[in-house]
Amino acid sequence: MTPQTPQGASAPGDLELTIGPAAHGGHFVARHEGRVVFVRHALPGERVRARLTDVGEKAKFWRADVVEVLEPAPARVPHFWAPADALKAGSRGRLPVGGAEFGHIGLAEQRRLKAGIFAEQLRRLAGIEREVTVEAAAEENPDGLGWRTRASFSVAPGGHLAMHPHRSEDLVPVQEMPLASTAINALKLWEVDFTGAERVEVAAPAAGGPPLVLLIPAGGTRPRTLARIASEIGAVADPAAGETVSVAAWDPESHELTRLRGRTWVREQAEGHDYRVTGAGFWQIHRSAPGTLVQAVVQGLDLQPGERAADLFAGAGLFTAPLAEAVGTEGHVLSVEGSPGTSRDARKNLFAMPQVEVVQGRVDRVLRNHEGRLDAVLLDPPRTGAGRVVVDQISAASPRVVGYVSCDPASFARDLAWFGEAGWELEMLRVFDLYPHTHHMESFAVLRRP
Numbered sequence: 001m002t003p004q005t006p007q008g009a010s011a012p013g014d015l016e017l018t019i020g021p022a023a024h025g026g027h028f029v030a031r032h033e034g035r036v037v038f039v040r041h042a043l044p045g046e047r048v049r050a051r052l053t054d055v056g057e058k059a060k061f062w063r064a065d066v067v068e069v070l071e072p073a074p075a076r077v078p079h080f081w082a083p084a085d086a087l088k089a090g091s092r093g094r095l096p097v098g099g100a101e102f103g104h105i106g107l108a109e110q111r112r113l114k115a116g117i118f119a120e121q122l123r124r125l126a127g128i129e130r131e132v133t134v135e136a137a138a139e140e141n142p143d144g145l146g147w148r149t150r151a152s153f154s155v156a157p158g159g160h161l162a163m164h165p166h167r168s169e170d171l172v173p174v175q176e177m178p179l180a181s182t183a184i185n186a187l188k189l190w191e192v193d194f195t196g197a198e199r200v201e202v203a204a205p206a207a208g209g210p211p212l213v214l215l216i217p218a219g220g221t222r223p224r225t226l227a228r229i230a231s232e233i234g235a236v237a238d239p240a241a242g243e244t245v246s247v248a249a250w251d252p253e254s255h256e257l258t259r260l261r262g263r264t265w266v267r268e269q270a271e272g273h274d275y276r277v278t279g280a281g282f283w284q285i286h287r288s289a290p291g292t293l294v295q296a297v298v299q300g301l302d303l304q305p306g307e308r309a310a311d312l313f314a315g316a317g318l319f320t321a322p323l324a325e326a327v328g329t330e331g332h333v334l335s336v337e338g339s340p341g342t343s344r345d346a347r348k349n350l351f352a353m354p355q356v357e358v359v360q361g362r363v364d365r366v367l368r369n370h371e372g373r374l375d376a377v378l379l380d381p382p383r384t385g386a387g388r389v390v391v392d393q394i395s396a397a398s399p400r401v402v403g404y405v406s407c408d409p410a411s412f413a414r415d416l417a418w419f420g421e422a423g424w425e426l427e428m429l430r431v432f433d434l435y436p437h438t439h440h441m442e443s444f445a446v447l448r449r450p
């Protein structure tokens with residue numbers, strides 16, 4: 001069957017498909033005349049009409065998005081957010097925005113699917129057979145909404161807050177975002193005219209305190225325009241949020257932040273430690289993630305007073321502080337972070353702990369020059385994983401234990417295979433649903449060499 005282009009639709013064609021298993025990345029696998037089609041917003045066992053979004057005669061696989069469900073799976077639920085609802089978007093001839101691609105699936109079934117995907121990555125990429133369960137975040141809302149303390153938006157022509165569909169440059173204006181915290185939605189940023197900004201990043205500390213709106217200006221935007229946006233943000237927000245909201249702008253020339261209102265950073269807290277996080281510096285997104293992960297890491301590594309540890313890809317020092325507390329002042333923690341701004345935060349956050357050495361630089365370069373014993377290594381790399389060089393460097397340091405925090409099961413399983421080649425075994429694995437209604441998940445593993 002040749003894909004037909006429906007009248008008035010912007011996409012190249014529609015297919016009727018029977019949906020197979022869930023795949024990593026938020027896709028579901030279907031087949032059409034022998035060719036694999038990765039379908040978004042579907043569920044295994046469903047019969048759907050899907051609109052092709054990526055197609056080519058010679059392409060190894062096609063991509064598609066559900067526009068109509070002909071035979072629904074029992075776990076299908078109405079989507080909670082219209083802009084991300086594939087069925088509503090499809091009926092209007094457009095694609096749904098990304099960021100809530102599992103919102104059509106009941107929460108328990110989302111976790112079951114994620115567990116299956118994680119186990120499959122372990123099997124395929126690390127050769128490890130293991131049953132996986134996915135734990136809900138501590139104090140999760142029963143509906144899985146309101147967890148994001150960070151949100152990132154584009155700006156549509158006309159200055160309205162907008163988001164992109166998956167793998168698309170289209171801009172869809174958005175309003176309230178149900179996955180974002182009440183503090184972010186209280187800013188009512190959709191009422192602001194962001195003309196002059198290209199992107200808008202928002203951070204609202206989980207424990208309360210002033211939120212920060214960071215503007216990434218479009219080329220040629222004048223300081224006057226940014227000041228106008230900052231005062232509009234203060235004016236439209238709910239009164240309490242409006243009084244305290246900070247606004248800063250990224251200066252693409254100096255690579256520094258310009259303060260427009262309030263301060264350029266937010267204060268976060270986790271398990272008794274305070275952290276300052278500047279601008280769009282990394283911080284775990286789910287409001288319960290810092291506490292959940294710190295508890296898992298501290299318990300899993302079980303550091304003893306006097307031990308020497310490394311916290312690699314350390315960000316603003318979320319894990320460094322509790323690890324330093326565990327090893328005490330006779331111990332030592334090397335905290336390595338690549339981003340200069342975030343490393344500056346780490347230096348401030350860890351200033352009062354003399355057993356901490358903060359080093360700004362690429363992990364592979366820092367480890368290449370590292371001398372001295374390491375009893376424990378914690379790594380928390382970005383989505384791409386640590387990579388072969390870093391895995392080999394950690395292995396060569398021969399710590400008694402390695403803790404691996406990961407936000408991507410595929411790069412984690414790939415790295416785990418390399419650790420396995422060097423004799424490391426997966427002793428403990430916990431997988432957390434710290435991104436409800438999306439396909440993402442977070443994990444913490446403990447590796448040891450017998």
Ligand SMILES: C[S@@+](CC[C@H](N)C(=O)[O-])C[C@H]1O[C@@H](n2cnc3c(N)ncnc32)[C@H](O)[C@@H]1O
Nearest residue numbers: 282313314315318337338339362363380381382
């Ligand atoms: C997933 S975040 C984890 C941060 C921290 N562990 C936390 O949970 O808050 C990964 C961090 O690694 C940093 N990073 C990415 N690539 C790096 C590299 N090659 N060397 C050093 N740091 C890197 C990023 O800037 C980011 O802060």
